[in-house]
Amino acid sequence: MLEKQRHQLLLDILDEQQFASVNDLSTQLNASEATIRRDITKLSKHEQLRKIRGGAEVLHGSEKRARRPHLSGTAFLAAKEQRADIKRLIAKEAVKLCEDGEFVIINGGSSTYMMREFLSERHLNVLTNSFVLAQELAETSDNQITLPGGELYRKQGIILSAFENDTIQYYQASKMFMGTPGIGKFGVMESDPLLIQTEQKLKKQADQLIVLADSTKLGKRSNFILCPLTEVDVLITDSEADPALVKYFESENIQVILVDVKRAE
Amino acid sequence: MLEKQRHQLLLDILDEQQFASVNDLSTQLNASEATIRRDITKLSKHEQLRKIRGGAEVLHGSEKRARRPHLSGTAFLAAKEQRADIKRLIAKEAVKLCEDGEFVIINGGSSTYMMREFLSERHLNVLTNSFVLAQELAETSDNQITLPGGELYRKQGIILSAFENDTIQYYQASKMFMGTPGIGKFGVMESDPLLIQTEQKLKKQADQLIVLADSTKLGKRSNFILCPLTEVDVLITDSEADPALVKYFESENIQVILVDVKRAE
DNA sequence: GTAAATTTGATCAAAATTTATCATACCGGG
DNA sequence: CCCGGTATGATAAATTTTGATCAAATTTAC
Structure with a gap:
């Protein structure tokens, strides 16, 4: 057959x-x-x-997948296919770190968007600036969802939080999960200047910073530095990561979690 | 097993x-x-x-835990079909009042949700606490969309804005469009206590208050008073409205716009 | 109030299931 | 015909679930 x-x-x-x-x-x-x-x-x-x-x-x-994809034109949904399987495994590992009932923050991006599948069975309190993730979670899960106020930035499917005093500052989370276009000795990078402010504000409200970055992101530079490496607590990446870099991250007191590439299709 | x-x-x-x-x-x-x-x-x-x-x-x-919350099954989407044709005409009339480029506020609800169809060709700046309206507009229009920060309230498909200092206060709009479960001599009503705070805050940021209410809503009581009649500037309803009530509203300096029921079918 | 009966939570070994790995079989293109 | 890639089945190791046992807690009967 x-x-x-x-x-x-x-x-x-x-x-x-x-x-x-x-x-x-x-x-x-x-x-x-x-x-x-x-x-x-x-x-x-x-x-x-x-x-x-x-x-x-x-x-x-x-x-069922009859549903049309939300904000189908966003940058990352187009790029989503790249290394999707690995990102999925990384996302799975990230969700595993959560306890039900916990308060967590999740930023926008393709890696963190993959967390939706694994969050669907969980009962967390999630603050996210990702509009598309919020949509998915609203429809497929029972997680409590909180959104920052701000302007919808369609290109990335996220909410830009421009104001000083907003919902974010009232939220206190134990963990923040952050996808990033690059992480290296210089710190965690961000390519879109509009996002930096929001993401920095989000980060401030979490006890622990967990970065999701597949091995192609390691050592990669991008336009802007979001935060120094010292603020990163955990890095989840894949087994193709350069061992020298992994050693370096670990020497900086970052817990590095490697997911096995071979497990991806 | x-x-x-x-x-x-x-x-x-x-x-x-x-x-x-x-x-x-x-x-x-x-x-x-x-x-x-x-x-x-x-x-x-x-x-x-x-x-x-x-x-x-x-x-x-x-x-019982609210069953799997498909936003598509929210209270108002279920009620949506009732008098949908009339609500649609009322919504159309509402959108006609807007100029491209204008800043407007729209609250959640079935009447205002109907505005999405007519907003799709427009270029407004919209602040709305309706998550489902935001989704629609994000996908089908070029309007600039702003959301208040807060918790997602699946039952109504809206965002509950609990905090004093949030995005709403930075927004200044010329008009607010408000759907309501009832409007009468006592004022504009709201049935869900959780919404009142957010809607009152929204109202405060707009110069003009435009209420959308089909004729069955007129004179109808509900649980809570959202605001007195003196704050209403325009009422859009349908031609089956009780003429006596319409007269009364007009005597209170409210501009009443009637859409022709016969045009709905 | 006390004693007997029942229910519970904890622990642990056995059973079932999943994951990881490998050898083999199959398929289409050189 | 051989080769690289893929699919399959088999096996071993790791993980999870299950059922049994028993002490502790709770309820019921007297």
Whole structure:
């Protein structure tokens, strides 16, 4: 049987039963459990089903991908495909660091946007300047969502918070997750000057700064320095990171978490 | 059986019986009591049921966690269909009052949400606490959009602006468009107490207050008074409005605009 | 009030599931 | 026909879930 065919049958079975175990599917589709698992993993990445322990379940109603992508023209949604699998793993690792009930801050960007998938089952209090992330979380999760006030910046799908006294200053979070275009010895970079102010304000409200940056971002320069390296507590990147740089980051008291590239497709 | 499946069945059983003992469930679901206890503990953490000694009971009504909040299912989107044609005409009339380049404020609600269609061709600067309107305008128009900071209130698809000093106070608009559940001699009403503060703050920043209310809203009471009638400058309603009431509003120096119901179909 | 019965939470070993790894089979292009 | 890439099945190691046991806490019966 062709892979495509098997996927279709698998989805058909799920539609009828709501749930299906790996074992069931393996029997019904004449494939090994390993293959079924790979199928489920792949299909869940394309949001055709939900992967649960022991098998899979259907997505009901609006979770299904009939939904049009929000603010489809934003810069990062276009760039989203690049290294998406690795960013997804990094995002997964980031969400793992959270406890339910915790207050966290998440900035805009493609890496942090990937966190949406893993946040959907969580119950956190999230402050984010990412309008598109807020949209996703509003529709697919029960997380409490807080937005800073400001102007919508369509190019990036985020909210620019221009004023001194705003919602942000009333928020106190234990962690801030920050995606960045580059991080190196000079610090964490930002390419868009309009964002710096908002992101610096966000950072100020969190106890701990966690940077998400795949290995291509390491040592990369960009236009502006957002903050020095000393303010970074944790860096999540992938296993292709230059070991010398990783050592350097660690010597700067940054906890470096590496996700395995090979696990990405 | 899969864990997730068992959880689902457990909740189904509970829905029917209101209460179920650990022993019962263990028999019905073919699982040990230890497992059932773990299930109950987990589900109660997610606020899907209440854990009580000896078993579990359902959560009724308001205790229940608002079910998966598809913003598309917010209260007003459900009510949207009611008198949609008339609301649409009222919204059209409202947008006609705007000049390109103007700064306007729009509150949340089904009437004002209808403005999206007519705003799509315009170039205004819009401040709105309606998250769903902001989404629409972001995707279908070039209007400059500003949002107040605050917490997302899924039930109404709006942002609750809880803090004194926030983005709103920096915004100065020539007009505010306000949808309301009722307007009468006592003033403009609001049914949801959580919204009053935000809407009053919004109102304060606009020179002119324009109320959108189809004829069924006229003379209708609701829970709370948002503002007295003296603060209303324009009322847009439909031709089925009680002429006596219209006269009264006009005598209070309110400009009443009537849209022809017959044009709606 | 005390004793008996029941329920609970904690602990731990067994069972099931997932992930990681590898050898093999398959496929289309040189 | 061989080669590189991909898909598959098998296996081992790591992780999670489960069921059983038991002491502690709570309720019920007397």
